[in-house]
Amino acid sequence: MxxxxxxxxxxxxxxxxxxxxxxxxxxxxxxxxxxxxxGKSTLLKVLGGAQTPSGGTIELDGKPVIFADTSQATAxxxxxxxxxxxxxxxxxxxxxxxxxxxxxxxxxxxxxxLREDAERLVRELGFPRPxxxxxxxxxxxxxxxxxxxxxxxxxxPKIVLFDEPTASLTQREIRPVLTNMKRLRDQGYTVVFxxxxxxEVFAVADRITVLRDGSVxxxxxxxxxxxxxxxxxxxxxxLTEFYPARKAAPLREIVLKLKDADCSGIEPLTLxxxxxxxxxxxxxxxxxxxAFGEMLGGLRRLRGGxxxxxxxxxxxxxxxxxxxxxxxxxxxxxxxxxxxxxxxVASNMSLPLVAAPASSLVTARGFLRxxxxxxxxxxxxxxxxxxxxxxxxxxxxxxxxxxxxxxLGRWFLYDRTCLVLNNPTKGVDVGSxxxxxxxxxxxADSGHTIILISNYNPELLGTADRIIAFREGRLxxxxxxxxxxxxxxLASTMGGIEAMLVExxxx
Amino acid sequence: xxTQPMANPTSLRSGLVALLNSSLVAAVLVVLIIAFSLAxxxxxxxxxxLNLLQSVAVIAVLSIGxxxxxxxxxxDLSQGAVIGLSGVLGAGVMGATGGAGSIILGIAxxxxxxxxxxxVNGLITAFTRVPAFIVTLGTLSIASGIALLVTxxxxxxxxxxxxxxxxxxxxxxxxxxxxxxxxxxILGQIxxxxxxxxxxxxxxxxxxxxxxxxxxxVRRNIVLVYVMSxxxxxxxxxxxxxxxxxxxxxxxxxxxxxxxxxxxxxxxxLFGGQGTVWASMLGVLLIGVLGNGxxxxxxxxxxxxxxxxxxxxxxxxxxxFRKRVAI
Numbered sequence: 126m127x128x129x130x131x132x133x134x135x136x137x138x139x140x141x142x143x144x145x146x147x148x149x150x151x152x153x154x155x156x157x158x159x160x161x162x163x164g165k166s167t168l169l170k171v172l173g174g175a176q177t178p179s180g181g182t183i184e185l186d187g188k189p190v191i192f193a194d195t196s197q198a199t200a201x202x203x204x205x206x207x208x209x210x211x212x213x214x215x216x217x218x219x220x221x222x223x224x225x226x227x228x229x230x231x232x233x234x235x236x237x238x239l240r241e242d243a244e245r246l247v248r249e250l251g252f253p254r255p256x257x258x259x260x261x262x263x264x265x266x267x268x269x270x271x272x273x274x275x276x277x278x279x280x281x282p283k284i285v286l287f288d289e290p291t292a293s294l295t296q297r298e299i300r301p302v303l304t305n306m307k308r309l310r311d312q313g314y315t316v317v318f319x320x321x322x323x324x325e326v327f328a329v330a331d332r333i334t335v336l337r338d339g340s341v342x343x344x345x346x347x348x349x350x351x352x353x354x355x356x357x358x359x360x361x362x363x364l365t366e367f368y369p370a371r372k373a374a375p376l377r378e379i380v381l382k383l384k385d386a387d388c389s390g391i392e393p394l395t396l397x398x399x400x401x402x403x404x405x406x407x408x409x410x411x412x413x414x415x416a417f418g419e420m421l422g423g424l425r426r427l428r429g430g431x432x433x434x435x436x437x438x439x440x441x442x443x444x445x446x447x448x449x450x451x452x453x454x455x456x457x458x459x460x461x462x463x464x465x466x467x468x469x470v471a472s473n474m475s476l477p478l479v480a481a482p483a484s485s486l487v488t489a490r491g492f493l494r495x496x497x498x499x500x501x502x503x504x505x506x507x508x509x510x511x512x513x514x515x516x517x518x519x520x521x522x523x524x525x526x527x528x529x530x531x532x533l534g535r536w537f538l539y540d541r542t543c544l545v546l547n548n549p550t551k552g553v554d555v556g557s558x559x560x561x562x563x564x565x566x567x568x569a570d571s572g573h574t575i576i577l578i579s580n581y582n583p584e585l586l587g588t589a590d591r592i593i594a595f596r597e598g599r600l601x602x603x604x605x606x607x608x609x610x611x612x613x614x615l616a617s618t619m620g621g622i623e624a625m626l627v628e629x630x631x632x
Numbered sequence: 633x634x635t636q637p638m639a640n641p642t643s644l645r646s647g648l649v650a651l652l653n654s655s656l657v658a659a660v661l662v663v664l665i666i667a668f669s670l671a672x673x674x675x676x677x678x679x680x681x682l683n684l685l686q687s688v689a690v691i692a693v694l695s696i697g698x699x700x701x702x703x704x705x706x707x708d709l710s711q712g713a714v715i716g717l718s719g720v721l722g723a724g725v726m727g728a729t730g731g732a733g734s735i736i737l738g739i740a741x742x743x744x745x746x747x748x749x750x751x752v753n754g755l756i757t758a759f760t761r762v763p764a765f766i767v768t769l770g771t772l773s774i775a776s777g778i779a780l781l782v783t784x785x786x787x788x789x790x791x792x793x794x795x796x797x798x799x800x801x802x803x804x805x806x807x808x809x810x811x812x813x814x815x816x817x818i819l820g821q822i823x824x825x826x827x828x829x830x831x832x833x834x835x836x837x838x839x840x841x842x843x844x845x846x847x848x849x850v851r852r853n854i855v856l857v858y859v860m861s862x863x864x865x866x867x868x869x870x871x872x873x874x875x876x877x878x879x880x881x882x883x884x885x886x887x888x889x890x891x892x893x894x895x896x897x898x899x900x901x902l903f904g905g906q907g908t909v910w911a912s913m914l915g916v917l918l919i920g921v922l923g924n925g926x927x928x929x930x931x932x933x934x935x936x937x938x939x940x941x942x943x944x945x946x947x948x949x950x951x952x953f954r955k956r957v958a959i
Contacts, residue, residue: 422845424845443844444844444845444846444847445844445847445848445849448846448847449847454845456841456845461839461841462839462841462842462845463839463842463845464839464842465834465835465838465839465842465843465905466838466839467838467901467905467906468834468835468838468905468959469959472831472834472835472959476831476835476842476843476846476848477846477847479828479831479832480828480832480835480843480846480847480848481847484828487828491827491828491829492826492827492828493826493827493828493830493831495826535846
């Protein structure tokens with residue numbers, strides 16, 4: 126049993142945690158939820174010894190403890206699994222599990238014992254067994270997470286802390302992780318995890334603590350709360366409309382016409398997309414939904430069939446071609462594909478417009494109109510509500526939600542008729558998510574065509590005018606708004622047998 | 633409501649930003665200048681200042697190109713070899729043809745050599761997976777080998793008199809060689825901060841994938857950056873030949889290390905996306921002041937090399953604490 130008593134953490138003038146009291150019962154899964162900056166991760170780090178508190182105490186089985194670092198926490202039976210996996214990519218699974226803690230005799234590692242110990246651990250937990258001989262870089266992210274869990278468990282903790290275990294995973298990868306957390310609880314471990322996603326909290330947690338601005342705003346058994354109360358506690362207000370209402374309906378005019386179009390990763394498909402439409406694209410990773418978006422964005426070559434944009438033949442060879450024709454592709458991974466992390470918010474926002482032919486920010490001789498750039502960017506920062514609103518701050522300094530607003534702001538500055546958004550709310554806090562949905566609806570209302578690719582079905586159901594679903598590279602279904610339930614969508618994207626398995630697991 | 637701006641706020645702001653960005657190097661530079669003037673009174677004499685500036689003019693020209701290359705997260709190790717090759721070929725052509733047009737022809741040949749080597753560097757770096765370090769290490773070896781093959785290792789002394797005097801001649805107060813490098817530095821800074829090409833260079837260095845998805849021609853710009861570095865190295869070769877009145881196939885050996893040091897001292901990051909021509913010029917001046925000042929104090933050139941090494945590491949170490957204003 127862990128008791129958190131009147132815990133405070135301050136970073137200079139900033140209070141991250143303010144007088145927090147929480148009880149964590151043994152043998153339960155305890156979720157910590159809250160928006161970015163609410164203090165949930167800080168609380169977890171204090172529990173795991175990665176952050177020393179400024180005031181208050183932690184009690185472990187009734188005894189007050191202060192962990193100076195994670196190794197003291199490990200010794201006391203508390204294991205912390207960080208959000209970014211901290212494995213050595215070139216070492217095998219075995220070596221990673223016991224790194225720094227190898228069974229030794231006379232200073233030599235006992236490789237056979239190391240292997241046996243690891244095998245026993247896997248057997249005891251009933252985990253799906255990843256190939257521990259291979260370098261972990263060759264494993265899937267879900268398998269890597271199992272290695273990380275085994276590494277933590279090899280130090281024999283009683284309490285396992287997960288910091289946003291699913292933040293970097295796709296929906297298909299999330300399920301085994303949640304199952305693993307349940308297995309741990311059923312083996313008698315106490316599990317504490319931080320999460321952005323209410324769905325997974327409802328799927329596994331026994332109890333939830335919600336933080337806002339460093340204080341506890343809700344602390345209840347899951348049986349006693351509903352989604353609205355949790356969201357209300359996270360945001361400090363009740364969410365009447367999380368998904369914005371559309372002001373305009375899609376127009377009749379067809380913008381994009383695909384006829385037997387295919388590329389690597391998808392089979393030929395025929396489709397018409399209308400002006401002002403939000404077209405949701407559902408599908409798990411590898412289903413073809415992302416390949417479809419990349420084909421539209423000029424990142425995958427059209428292999429056969431044809432595409433037409435506004436009646437003209439459309440066959441882009443790269444992103445620049447697609448942009449010129451009027452289609453912008455916004456990639457899934459902000460940090461590695463969209464942002465210039467060390468450059469300013471201003472340079473980030475204006476980049477596509479600066480790169481555009483006949484740009485309003487560039488003179489005929491190639492000189493930048495810096496003053497106009499500054500004015501446009503400042504206007505866009507306030508329109509997108511980017512915080513902090515300093516255009517000179519490097520993009521690296523912003524939170525995930527604000528970074529995504531900078532990325533979306535680009536396409537308000539450089540107006541393209543059609544936007545392909547690949548998982549635009551992934552890793553974004555709840556508050557920014559609602560804002561992003563509103564910007565998407567605004568764009569569609571003003572006559573833009575939005576192709577919203579998402580692995581997160583609820584947001585498709587909440588925002589899209591029409592949803593198409595991909596499975597194994599094929600377009601398998603198309604539903605108009607209100608015509609489909611979450612279960613139907615899951616069933617069509619996952620396929621019959623898989624969907625049944627999922628239902629069993631979540632029961 | 634209308635407001636009448638008194639001055640151009642953008643240029644004022646970016647000027648301040650640039651100054652802040654390089655303020656630590658600038659401060660160290662000022663401290664060194666004061667210290668050397670106190671320790672060696674002749675340090676501030678007109679002839680010594682000119683001497684100092686002349687001694688770093690070639691490095692300054694190289695550093696402009698190196699700044700662009702390093703901002704794209706690349707590196708150009710072939711600069712010194714290009715100096716040697718363009719110098720001997722340019723001088724060879726001047727000596728062989730003679731007459732009024734010989735200087736222009738020689739310069740054209742030298743620039744063509746720089747352009748050629750830069751094009752090879754750029755094409756291989758942009759279109760293959762061979763890292764710039766390896767590509768330019770290779771062309772370093774190739775260019776310096778060709779320079780030695782062509783000359784048999786012998787220096788070329790036969791130069792037109794008008795070209796000879798260029799290195800030391802004065803246009804107004806400053807010798808031509810200084811004027812050329814200052815002008816190129818100003819053009820370089822304008823190109824980097826005020827044009828679409830310059831902005832692309834930062835974007836590509838910061839995240840090539842994001843740059844491509846924003847519609848920038850990434851490969852073309854990478855090629856251009858190496859071509860620029862090659863041409864500037866050739867100009868460096870011409871200046872050096874004029875300055876020392878002869879062309880030696882090995883004249884530029886090691887110059888690339890000075891230009892890299894200057895860029896890095898000025899805050900350029902080898903990971904790309906950071907650096908300015910101004911800051912690199914401060915790095916060049918720091919190297920020049922250190923060398924000249926320690927010379928006057930009678931420090932051996934061997935010790936100077938040791939000191940420069942310490943300064944490079946120290947500059948990057950201090951730089952890691954600096955809070956930057958992003959471009």
